[in-house]
Amino acid sequence: xxxxxxxxxxxxxxxxxxxxxxxxxxxxxxxxGGGWDFTCRQVGKTMQDLGLIDSTMQVVNLAGGGGGVAFxxxxxxxxxxxxxxxxxxxxxxxxxxxGAYPGNSMDQVRWVGSIGADYGVIAVAADxxxxxxxxxxxxxxxxxxxxxxxxxxxxxxxxxLKVLIAADAYxxxxxxxxxxxxxxxxxxxVTQLLAGSVQAFTGDLSxxxxxxxxxxxxVIAVLAPERLDGEFSEFPTxxxxxxxxxxxxxxxxxxxxxxxxxxxxxxxxxVGQLYASDEWKQVMAANGLAxxxxxxxxxxxxxxxxxxxxxxxxxxxxxIK
Amino acid sequence: xxxxxxxxxxFHTALTFENLLLALLGTFLGTMxxxxxxxxxxxxxxxxxxxxFTLGLGATPSLILLTSVYYGAMYGGRISSILLNIPGDEPxxxxxxxxxxxxxxxLAGEALSLxxxxxxxxxxxxxxxxxLLAPQLVKFALLFGPAEYFALFALAxxxxxxxxxxxxxxxxxxxxxxxxxxxxGVDTQTGVPRLTFGEVxxxxxxxxxxxxxxxFALSEVFxxxxxxxxxxxxxxxxxSVGRITPPWKMVKExxxxxxxxxxxxxxxxxxxxxGASLGSFISYSMEKKLVDRKNTFGTGDPRGVAAxxxxxxxxxxxxxxxxxALGVPGSGTTAVLLAVLLSLNITPGPLxxxxxxxxxxxxxxxxxxxxFMLLAMNIPMVGIFTRVLMIPPRILMPIVAMVSFVGIYGIxxxxxxxxxxxxxxxxxxxxxxxxxxxxPIILGTLLGNTMENNLxxxxxxxxxxxxxxxxxxxxIGLWTVAIVGFILPLFLSRFVKARMHExxxxxxxxxx
Numbered sequence: 001x002x003x004x005x006x007x008x009x010x011x012x013x014x015x016x017x018x019x020x021x022x023x024x025x026x027x028x029x030x031x032x033g034g035g036w037d038f039t040c041r042q043v044g045k046t047m048q049d050l051g052l053i054d055s056t057m058q059v060v061n062l063a064g065g066g067g068g069v070a071f072x073x074x075x076x077x078x079x080x081x082x083x084x085x086x087x088x089x090x091x092x093x094x095x096x097x098x099g100a101y102p103g104n105s106m107d108q109v110r111w112v113g114s115i116g117a118d119y120g121v122i123a124v125a126a127d128x129x130x131x132x133x134x135x136x137x138x139x140x141x142x143x144x145x146x147x148x149x150x151x152x153x154x155x156x157x158x159x160x161l162k163v164l165i166a167a168d169a170y171x172x173x174x175x176x177x178x179x180x181x182x183x184x185x186x187x188x189x190v191t192q193l194l195a196g197s198v199q200a201f202t203g204d205l206s207x208x209x210x211x212x213x214x215x216x217x218x219v220i221a222v223l224a225p226e227r228l229d230g231e232f233s234e235f236p237t238x239x240x241x242x243x244x245x246x247x248x249x250x251x252x253x254x255x256x257x258x259x260x261x262x263x264x265x266x267x268x269x270x271v272g273q274l275y276a277s278d279e280w281k282q283v284m285a286a287n288g289l290a291x292x293x294x295x296x297x298x299x300x301x302x303x304x305x306x307x308x309x310x311x312x313x314x315x316x317x318x319x320i321k
Numbered sequence: 322x323x324x325x326x327x328x329x330x331x332f333h334t335a336l337t338f339e340n341l342l343l344a345l346l347g348t349f350l351g352t353m354x355x356x357x358x359x360x361x362x363x364x365x366x367x368x369x370x371x372x373x374f375t376l377g378l379g380a381t382p383s384l385i386l387l388t389s390v391y392y393g394a395m396y397g398g399r400i401s402s403i404l405l406n407i408p409g410d411e412p413x414x415x416x417x418x419x420x421x422x423x424x425x426x427x428l429a430g431e432a433l434s435l436x437x438x439x440x441x442x443x444x445x446x447x448x449x450x451x452x453l454l455a456p457q458l459v460k461f462a463l464l465f466g467p468a469e470y471f472a473l474f475a476l477a478x479x480x481x482x483x484x485x486x487x488x489x490x491x492x493x494x495x496x497x498x499x500x501x502x503x504x505x506g507v508d509t510q511t512g513v514p515r516l517t518f519g520e521v522x523x524x525x526x527x528x529x530x531x532x533x534x535x536x537f538a539l540s541e542v543f544x545x546x547x548x549x550x551x552x553x554x555x556x557x558x559x560x561s562v563g564r565i566t567p568p569w570k571m572v573k574e575x576x577x578x579x580x581x582x583x584x585x586x587x588x589x590x591x592x593x594x595x596g597a598s599l600g601s602f603i604s605y606s607m608e609k610k611l612v613d614r615k616n617t618f619g620t621g622d623p624r625g626v627a628a629x630x631x632x633x634x635x636x637x638x639x640x641x642x643x644x645x646a647l648g649v650p651g652s653g654t655t656a657v658l659l660a661v662l663l664s665l666n667i668t669p670g671p672l673x674x675x676x677x678x679x680x681x682x683x684x685x686x687x688x689x690x691x692x693f694m695l696l697a698m699n700i701p702m703v704g705i706f707t708r709v710l711m712i713p714p715r716i717l718m719p720i721v722a723m724v725s726f727v728g729i730y731g732i733x734x735x736x737x738x739x740x741x742x743x744x745x746x747x748x749x750x751x752x753x754x755x756x757x758x759x760x761p762i763i764l765g766t767l768l769g770n771t772m773e774n775n776l777x778x779x780x781x782x783x784x785x786x787x788x789x790x791x792x793x794x795x796x797i798g799l800w801t802v803a804i805v806g807f808i809l810p811l812f813l814s815r816f817v818k819a820r821m822h823e824x825x826x827x828x829x830x831x832x833x
């Protein structure tokens with residue numbers, strides 16, 4: 001009896017790793033619960049609802065090395081798999097730009113398309129006396145030690161870079177002086193903002209949304225080229241406050257470099273159809289995702305520019321040489 | 322009154338035939354996954370997400386299914402801890418300490434059913450805590466900044482002496498080894514990889530599950546291989562498994578332990594930076610310090626089984642508080658549940674209770690239902706579980722090895738992790754030979770990283786001023802408990818020993 005039970009449980013476990021020839025698979029290069037995991041699961045679910053794929057998308061969590069394990073796995077072992085896409089975001093571009101995936105570069109895979117962008121925000125607690133982005137940056141300029149900025153990524157990661165981009169645009173000479181405190185995820189960072197341990201938060205709009213709705217935190221700048229739509233339109237952009245800083249955490253997919261052209265085109269079309277659907281518009285609205293509609297070659301050159309830009313900033317602030 | 326009305330609405334939502342069926346399925350699968358070494362609650366929940374989507378379930382039924390799996394896995398983790406000395410997941414590690422010795426003494430049935438009851442008590446109290454105290458608890462969690470978290474982890478380490486009753490020096494050595502292992506990976510505070518030797522698989526650090534399965538399960542297999550010509554082949558050896566219900570006396574004796582541990586575990590669960598492992602660990606070591614007068618903890622004391630199980634199940638309930646009330650995951654599993662909420666287009670956060678009351682209260686009602694189901698399911702199933710003990714090792718050990726490999730590969734999909742697991746297996750085998758306890762290694766690895774990060778966050782925020790670590794009343798309070806908990810037993814044991822000597826002298830005098 002115990003054997004039977006064990007066998008049943010193993011079978012359930014095996015179901016998730018089994019990759020049938022026909023089943024579409026999405027690798028989330030992180031543990032369940034993060035942004036990449038969300039990308040795979042949400043896209044898989046919506047594609048299934050829309051009938052774009054005939055069976056449930058297999059979501060495989062291949063965590064490690066900030067996505068580097070999955071990248072290496074795809075390049076080395078799954079290079080000609082036609083049924084595979086991998087969730088990616090600005091964090092992927094950041095690590096590729098900083099050489100944090102040892103021996104791998106962005107041209108080893110094919111870039112499929114984007115499903116939206118999550119613009120960066122800089123926020124303070126609702127009871128803070130800081131009202132605008134220039135006020136915050138002035139404070140940092142005057143005494144960098146007086147302001148701790150919390151974010152969900154490690155030092156050198158995308159959340160950190162966003163605040164540095166803003167500081168750089170404001171004319172703070174040595175951006176390395178900006179005090180950044182790394183937490184395990186945006187949620188923990190916002191919690192510490194509420195607890196009063198830190199003075200400012202840098203992260204994505206979607207991470208901050210719940211707390212903005214409840215009135216606990218105040219967004220002092222969105223790092224978008226222009227004001228966002230709908231309920232987010234009340235947030236001022238950094239640009240209109242005289243700080244020319246844009247930071248979008250795009251979300252999208254790459255596919256194995258050896259994927260056949262037909263399969264690649266099929267995925268590009270599917271992601272395009274998904275993006276165009278009303279269902280996806282609703283998902284984007286509910287999660288604070290802003291439009292970013294790029295597929296195929298367009299997306300490829302977008303990622304290339306993004307990698308180049310991050311490389312420049314990182315070199316400037318001394319994260320890479 | 323409002324709360325009770327909402328709860329009644331919640332039960333109204335949850336008590337449909339379909340939902341009950343889902344809860345039953347969830348609790349059963351959860352228990353199984355919890356019992357398998359390697360598969361823990363967070364993987365269990367992640368594995369079943371596709372099932373929820375395939376069945377096209379709405380928000381409430383999906384959450385009912387997945388939280389049933391969560392609670393089920395928390396229950397199930399104890400089974401392999403007690404029967405095989407192999408923790409089914411991280412929080413169940415502490416249950417090994419007294420559960421396995423109990424099983425060896427022929428009390429496996431009692432240990433399993435008692436721990437089932439303890440799990441029930443923990444989860445039950447935690448669910449009530451979640452209902453009645455969620456808003457207030459959030460304010461409490463906000464008192465914890467990096468400095469306070471550091472003090473809390475220091476407190477946990479100060480009670481480490483409670484973990485192993487044998488050799489304190491070896492226990493300290495094991496903890497240090499664990500702390501050393503925890504620094505492997507990219508340091509988030511500087512972005513620099515430490516001790517990774519350019520190996521990208523090590524950038525995120527060592528996976529605790531890989532370490533646990535290697536240290537506990539594989540080393541067991543190695544030890545069996547080593548002795549295979551000896552006693553282990555003795556077929557048909559009679560194993561006494563005990564009765565499947567605990568005697569009332571045992572339940573009565575452990576009731577205060579369960580209640581205390583449930584409270585401690587619940588508090589640990591509520592803090593987003595702490596979690597279930599810390600909950601079961603603190604529950605166990607505090608309980609040992611409080612009631613272990615005769616030094617029976619670690620040798621099969623029923624209280625040593627009840628404490629961590631009540632603690633970790635209460636922590637699982639506690640972890641739902643920051644998830645529901647703040648949208649911040651308090652554990653790996655709640656992070657997965659949050660992702661599910663997002664996929665269902667429900668924005669977690671401070672307004673969840675107002676915007677989606679049906680989801681929240683349906684979920685809470687489902688927790689009660691799942692908890693009762695688990696109790697009803699677990700007690701009769703004890704008889705089935707204990708049969709595992711009757712499987713001769715020459716059949717059981719290959720199964721353990723297979724489940725370990727399949728489980729770890731299934732989670733990470735990486736053969737590198739299998740090599741790491743084998744490495745830990747060899748290390749575990751060696752350390753067992755040297756009589757070094759294994760539990761402090763995992764605790765060091767599990768808690769060391771968070772502890773270090775919080776120390777450095779606190780000091781960075783204060784611009785290098787270490788006084789910040791004792792900068793709030795809460796931090797001072799935690800340090801006081803830590804120091805008293807560490808030093809007091811040293812004096813106390815001397816005092817008790819002196820008293821015992823005295824008494825012996827007295828008795829000697831009388832018999833003269």
